[in-house]
Amino acid sequence: MGCKFSKRARNVPGFEDFTVLASETPFNVNEVEALYELYKTLSRSVSDDGLLQKIFNLFDLKQNGHIEFGEFVKSLGIFHPRTPQADKISYAFRLYDLRHTGYIERLELKEMVLALLNESDLTLSDDVIETIVDKTFREADTKGDGKIDLEEWKEYAERHPSLLKNMTLPYLMDITVAFPSFVMNTRAEDSE
Numbered sequence: 001m002g003c004k005f006s007k008r009a010r011n012v013p014g015f016e017d018f019t020v021l022a023s024e025t026p027f028n029v030n031e032v033e034a035l036y037e038l039y040k041t042l043s044r045s046v047s048d049d050g051l052l053q054k055i056f057n058l059f060d061l062k063q064n065g066h067i068e069f070g071e072f073v074k075s076l077g078i079f080h081p082r083t084p085q086a087d088k089i090s091y092a093f094r095l096y097d098l099r100h101t102g103y104i105e106r107l108e109l110k111e112m113v114l115a116l117l118n119e120s121d122l123t124l125s126d127d128v129i130e131t132i133v134d135k136t137f138r139e140a141d142t143k144g145d146g147k148i149d150l151e152e153w154k155e156y157a158e159r160h161p162s163l164l165k166n167m168t169l170p171y172l173m174d175i176t177v178a179f180p181s182f183v184m185n186t187r188a189e190d191s192e
Helices: 018-024 029-043 050-059 069-077 085-096 106-119 126-140 150-159 161-167 170-178
Strands: 103-105 147-149
Touching: 018 029, 018 069, 029 069, 029 170, 050 069, 050 085, 085 106, 085 150, 085 161, 103 106, 106 126, 126 150, 147 150, 150 161
Parallel strands: none
Antiparallel strands: 103 147
16 A cells, blocks of 8 residues: 555545534634645655655555545644644554554564654664663553553553654644645635
């Protein structure tokens, strides 16, 4: 499954109304319209890479190989500053649960640590990576069963809030200010 965004037009099935999306996410109608312009731009430029592919798989809620606009807005809403921390914790758990087993296993944790290091252009020795994974697993796997379930993950994330620092994108508070060029010709009347 390649990493690609659906380029469907507004009037075909799969496209969700801006007002409906605004009611289901932390975004207002004008912000949803700005996100549509961003979505169209991104759909032309997304390419495969490790961490991006994992995030793509989470955004592709229908698991059809395409990220439709509604999926894009709903998934991006997870990163909004007004989204509850509990939702961010659950989403991060799904990101780390690469095999969709309902648990984070040691190998999955290591794969995510390596992907995050790669995205950050950081290079650590294998010993340091193993130490990070071992320490994290010892702290998070409180049941000692060799896997981290959602309950353990929530407890771990609450004790280590920096784990979720990348789960909040402050510029989403007002997407129309962050990306003003996307709303030059807005048709939406916001009723906030």
